[in-house]
Amino acid sequence: MTNRFQRRKPIPGPKEHWLKGSLQAFTSDPLRFLSNQAETFGPVSSFRFGPFQEVYFVNDPDLIKEILVTKQKAFIKSRDIQMLKAVVGEGLLTNEKESHLKQRRLIQPAFKKTHIHQYAQDMIETTNAFIKGWKGEEERNIAADMMNIALGIITKTMFGMEMGQGADVIEQPMEAVMKLGIKRMRSLSPLPLWVPTQANRQLKKAVKELDDVLFSIISKRRLEDNQSEDLLGMLMKARDEENGAVMSDQQLRDELMTIFLAGHETTANLLAWTLYLLSEHPSADERLYAEIKEVTNGEALLPEHYTKLTYTQNVISESMRLYPPAYVIGRQVEEDIEIGPYLFNKGAMVLISQYVMHRNASFYHEPNIFKPERFDHNFLKTLPPFAYFPFGGGPRVCIGNHFAMMEATLALAAIAQNYKFTLTSSQQKVTPQPLITLRPKGGLMMKVEKRK
Numbered sequence: 001m002t003n004r005f006q007r008r009k010p011i012p013g014p015k016e017h018w019l020k021g022s023l024q025a026f027t028s029d030p031l032r033f034l035s036n037q038a039e040t041f042g043p044v045s046s047f048r049f050g051p052f053q054e055v056y057f058v059n060d061p062d063l064i065k066e067i068l069v070t071k072q073k074a075f076i077k078s079r080d081i082q083m084l085k086a087v088v089g090e091g092l093l094t095n096e097k098e099s100h101l102k103q104r105r106l107i108q109p110a111f112k113k114t115h116i117h118q119y120a121q122d123m124i125e126t127t128n129a130f131i132k133g134w135k136g137e138e139e140r141n142i143a144a145d146m147m148n149i150a151l152g153i154i155t156k157t158m159f160g161m162e163m164g165q166g167a168d169v170i171e172q173p174m175e176a177v178m179k180l181g182i183k184r185m186r187s188l189s190p191l192p193l194w195v196p197t198q199a200n201r202q203l204k205k206a207v208k209e210l211d212d213v214l215f216s217i218i219s220k221r222r223l224e225d226n227q228s229e230d231l232l233g234m235l236m237k238a239r240d241e242e243n244g245a246v247m248s249d250q251q252l253r254d255e256l257m258t259i260f261l262a263g264h265e266t267t268a269n270l271l272a273w274t275l276y277l278l279s280e281h282p283s284a285d286e287r288l289y290a291e292i293k294e295v296t297n298g299e300a301l302l303p304e305h306y307t308k309l310t311y312t313q314n315v316i317s318e319s320m321r322l323y324p325p326a327y328v329i330g331r332q333v334e335e336d337i338e339i340g341p342y343l344f345n346k347g348a349m350v351l352i353s354q355y356v357m358h359r360n361a362s363f364y365h366e367p368n369i370f371k372p373e374r375f376d377h378n379f380l381k382t383l384p385p386f387a388y389f390p391f392g393g394g395p396r397v398c399i400g401n402h403f404a405m406m407e408a409t410l411a412l413a414a415i416a417q418n419y420k421f422t423l424t425s426s427q428q429k430v431t432p433q434p435l436i437t438l439r440p441k442g443g444l445m446m447k448v449e450k451r452k
């Protein structure tokens with residue numbers, strides 16, 4: 001009989017600098033570094049960030065399932081996500097253990113498929129209002145446009161506010177906080193917030209300004225005997241199953257910030273990548289336009305068209321396969337744990353990459369080619385779980401996954417119903433930039449033409 005210690009396999013890894021480990025190679029080009037690791041070392045490899053931080057990179061669907069689902073209790077979110085607490089407090093993204101579970105149960109109903117359908121009209125109207133100002137033919141930074149559309153949609157669905165009608169009261173301070181928070185998350189050794197560095201002072205000031213706005217919206221709603229069905233209204237109505245308690249103002253504020261942070265840049269990048277891919281694949285663009293025309297009968301796009309736009313949904317899925325906005329998931333090992341035949345040591349960091357897994361030739365024929373039709377005929381059911389996981393998985397799966405699919409599909413349909421895109425001569429090359437999310441480096445300059 002093999003005992004469990006004999007079963008453990010050593011984890012292979014690259015030759016490294018004694019002090020820096022692989023930190024420099026990783027930070028200079030994370031996608032290439034991780035792709036090389038998978039190609040050279042297979043399902044699991046190990047390296048260091050600096051002299052002490054051990055990192056495991058896992059690139060196997062079964063092992064990913066162990067980390068995100070079956071053995072998820074042995075892990076917490078990685079340090080960079082924990083750094084975000086300075087901005088989002090104890091919202092869903094950063095919360096852990098029992099407290100996370102409790103919050104997740106409270107918030108889940110607001111994101112149920114049946115509930116989010118009422119946001120479809122807002123998603124369509126916000127997109128239409130934004131593109132209405134576009135000329136018949138012009139060059140635009142589409143990445144910036146998609147960010148504005150996604151920002152408009154999350155503000156409208158969360159607070160019921162429209163762009164140009166009070167939404168900037170929130171959007172401006174929110175943007176300032178997000179920028180500074182993300183800078184903190186990316187810095188390698190941020191000092192505790194009470195240390196009065198310039199960065200900390202700026203962040204605290206921006207958070208205070210935003211808090212003033214958010215707390216005043218929350219208290220106004222409390223006075224109004226809130227009947228609203230927007231996300232804030234849903235969060236305010238949510239009651240703990242056991243004791244009937246509602247969320248405190250602080251918890252509401254943390255969840256609002258979290259949803260805002262997690263919910264707009266991801267979808268914005270997804271839309272930008274999709275329009276880029278369509279511009280490079282005219283036959284896919286034609287099929288998409290034909291579907292939109294057929295489903296809408298050449299009339300205005302409506303919420304009930306969503307489920308019928310199956311090819312449009314496949315375009316979105318294939319776009320997320322090639323350019324997953326969340327391209328990597330990080331965890332920290334809380335206790336020594338066996339993952340497959342390997343032992344993961346307490347304190348180590350674990351990385352999993354959608355970008356690398358989604359381009360694995362064992363699961364995808366011609367993995368680097370954009371082929372939305374591969375998602376026809378229930379293709380996903382033929383894959384092992386976690387060969388495709390743009391929204392993560394397990395108890396921490398993206399709570400906004402249905403919301404994001406509906407938003408991206410309807411926004412894309414509203415845009416593509418009216419406009420066609422080609423790269424401008426100044427934008428010959430489009431490369432992914434892996435920051436917090438995967439975005440087109442330096443924006444995305446495209447020629448926008450009204451469909452005839």
Ligand code: HEM
Binds near residue numbers: 270390
């Ligand atoms: C294409 C768009 C999106 C992508 C690719 C995406 C991806 C993800 C991924 C991979 C996670 C899990 C992270 C982990 O396990 O460490 C996550 C979590 C989360 N996402 Fe999304 N997301 C998207 C849109 C949204 C939207 C629209 C919302 C809200 C309106 C949202 C809210 C959240 C929240 C609150 C969490 C934390 C859930 C928890 O830990 O319980 N996301 N997202």
